Amino acid sequence: MRLTMKERRVLTKAVCERYRKAAKKDKGRILDEFVESTELDRCYARWLLRNHGRRVEVKPLVFLEGDAVKRRRRQRKKEYGS
Numbered sequence: 001m002r003l004t005m006k007e008r009r010v011l012t013k014a015v016c017e018r019y020r021k022a023a024k025k026d027k028g029r030i031l032d033e034f035v036e037s038t039e040l041d042r043c044y045a046r047w048l049l050r051n052h053g054r055r056v057e058v059k060p061l062v063f064l065e066g067d068a069v070k071r072r073r074r075q076r077k078k079e080y081g082s
Helices: 005-021 024-038 044-049
Strands: 055-059 062-065
Touching: 005 024, 005 044, 024 044
Parallel strands: none
Antiparallel strands: 055 062
């Protein structure tokens, strides 16, 4: 049975802190369990667990908190002119 997106987000939130604080050998085991339960691609799951809920200081006392939903893609440069 597949998980719904809401269930995946709850699971991601529960696992991400444990993943970030774990040692390298434990991270592989945690990632294997997460991939098996969510059926996500391993590379994307690794990115998701690394960045979900991470706080980054932009300016002094101004923080941004990463969210798995808000992934932005880089825009390609135009190859040809008008």
